[in-house]
Amino acid sequence: QHLFALNQVSLSASPFLHAQQTNVRYLLALHPDQLLAPYLREAGLEPKAPNYGNWESTGLDGHIGGHYLSALSLAWAATGDEELKQRLDYMLSELDRAQQATGGYLGGIPNGDEMWQQIEKGEIKADLFSLNDRWVPLYNIDKIFHGLRDAYDVAGSDKAKQMLFKLGEWFLATTAKLTDEQVQQMLYSEHGGLNDVFADMYFISDDERYLKLARQFSHNIIIEPLLHKEDKLTGLHANTQIPKIIGMLKVANASDDKAWQQGADFFWKTVSQERSVSIGGNSVREHFHDKSDFTPMVEDVEGPETCNTYNMMKLSKLLFLKTGDTRYLDYYERATYNHILSSQHPEHGGLVYFTSMRPGHYRMYSSVQDSMWCCVGSGIENHSKYGELIYSNTGQEL
Ligand SMILES: [Zn+2]
Structure with a gap:
């Protein structure tokens, strides 16, 4: 199955179009120079401006900037609004200036230079929420990798592609001397989908080093039980x-690895x-609870x-794209209508972190200039993707 590009599908009047337009206003209200400041x-x-507050100045500096590249690319593709394209181009030119100054690295991680030097030497201290005393720096750099990929892949920016692979070269060099064990140790800390973006970089470039990197940055302790169809997820940060x-x-698709494909499918199931x-x-307090007891889901x-x-x-x-099996779309549709659409305030566009299942519980929405949570980062992408899976095609059939 293949997708149509976002700019080939337009939404008609509906709550989805309304959400898309509301999100465009939210995106344009964000100040690019504040998102760029950490970089x-x-x-x-x-x-040119101070950092935003909240998570943008307490250690995760720069993560929203990465999401912002993705969000602008998606929103521009979905709407054709030139102001979004100009905003994206401005972000890229400023980030390019930062990357030129470092010679390859691009990131907002506080005092990142010192940390990457330690990592290069194999000095690694990791737990779930930190790596070398920084707040999930791999998660943070994952966002700028994905942002550059989307600016190329979704918005067609060749500059973004050059920047992506320049950052890739820097990453390859920085981790070149690490053993597989040292990499696995780093992967205890939250790292987004680094293996996802490295696999995409392989698809884009055909450069085998990125496929190797993608496999190396796949977290074995999580993958192993899935290969035996064992659910060891209870208690893990979801x-x-x-x-x-x-x-x-993606690694499995690139290397035709059936065991990994089935493991990923088992996880989905x-x-x-x-x-x-x-x-x-899913998840209560961000964690997978005991699947035989949903009480905390209703109470928390x-x-x-x-x-x-x-x-x-x-x-x-x-x-779905791999198999053509519509049960994946059933889940996608359910999540679109019942979770994602409702995660945005229909008037001011604020986004929710948790959707409580407590009967009659209130919701907390983000405020555009103040809230810089993970769910704002992913949230500003969500509402431009309503057109992505309305249709698909096999080349022969719609
Ligand atoms: Zn989140």
Whole structure:
């Protein structure tokens, strides 16, 4: 199965079109110079504006900037609004300036230079939420990798492609001397879908080094039980795992690895059929609970996290494209209507982190200039993708 490009499908008047338009206003309200500030600072250049607050100045500096490239690319593809394209071009030219200054690296991780030097030497100290005393730096750099990929792949920017592979060369050099064990140790810390983007870089370039890197940055301790159809997910941080499996499936597709394909499918099945509620969401307090007891899901204020559904939909899409099996679309549709659409405030465009399953519970929406959570980063991408899977084709059939 193949997708049509977002600019080949237009939405008619509907709650989906409304959500798309509301999100465009949210995107344009964000100040690019504030999102760029961490990147310029880390490159030794003078920022034009202060960092945003919240997660953008408490260690995860720059993560929203990466999502912003993806979000602008998707929104521009979906709407054709030139202001979005101009905003994307401005972001890329400023990031290019930062990357020129460093010679390859691009990131907002506080005092990142020192940390990457330690990593290059194999000095690694990792747990789920930190790596070498930084707040999930691999998760952070994963966002700029994905942003550049989307600016090339979705918005067609050749500059973004050059920047992506320049960053890739830097990453290859920085991790060249690490053993597989050292890489696996780093992967204990949340790292988004680095294996996903490295596999895409292989698809784009045919450069085998990126396929090798994608396999090396696949987290074996999570993958291993899936190969034996064992669900060892209870208690794990949920959204940390889902992107790893998207990457696992891409690596499997690139190397025709049936065992990994089936492992990724097993993950999809257990999460979508046994660990999700009716809206398509999963997790309580960001973690997978015991699948035989959904009591915490009904009682806790922190129910399904939006990022998890965003990632499960990506995984469903990939599995559908691979197999043509519409059960993946059934999940995608359920999650679209019942979780993602409702995760945005229909007037001011604020986005929710948790969708509580508590009866009658309130929701907390992001405020555009103040809230810089993960679910804002994925959230600003979500509402431009309603057109992506209305149709698909095999080349012969619609
Ligand atoms: Zn989130």
